[in-house]
Amino acid sequence: MPTFDYRCGSCGAEFEEWVKVADTSVPCPECGAAEAERQLSIPIVHSSTTRAKSMRAAKRRDDRKQYENMKVRMEYEADHDD
Numbered sequence: 001m002p003t004f005d006y007r008c009g010s011c012g013a014e015f016e017e018w019v020k021v022a023d024t025s026v027p028c029p030e031c032g033a034a035e036a037e038r039q040l041s042i043p044i045v046h047s048s049t050t051r052a053k054s055m056r057a058a059k060r061r062d063d064r065k066q067y068e069n070m071k072v073r074m075e076y077e078a079d080h081d082d
């Protein structure tokens with residue numbers, strides 16, 4: 001079963017949900033907002049913590065293309081770390 005990353009439009013909480021259907025909307029576990037926005041792509045990250053989290057998420061989704069894109073982005077950021 002795939003997992004999807006969601007971001008609450010109300011409180012900004014980010015979380016993952018296992019859903020059977022890709023367009024299923026889920027309530028926010030933090031504030032209970034009725035609908036959280038599914039993240040369609042890996043967001044641009046700047047901290048090593050969120051970067052590692054995104055890497056793990058990419059691996060877990062087993063999306064090789066997204067994973068490769070993340071690797072390229074990380075290498076770029078490593079070379080342009082200002």
Ligand SMILES: [Zn+2]
Pocket residue numbers: 008009010011012013028029030031032033
């Ligand atoms: Zn929320």
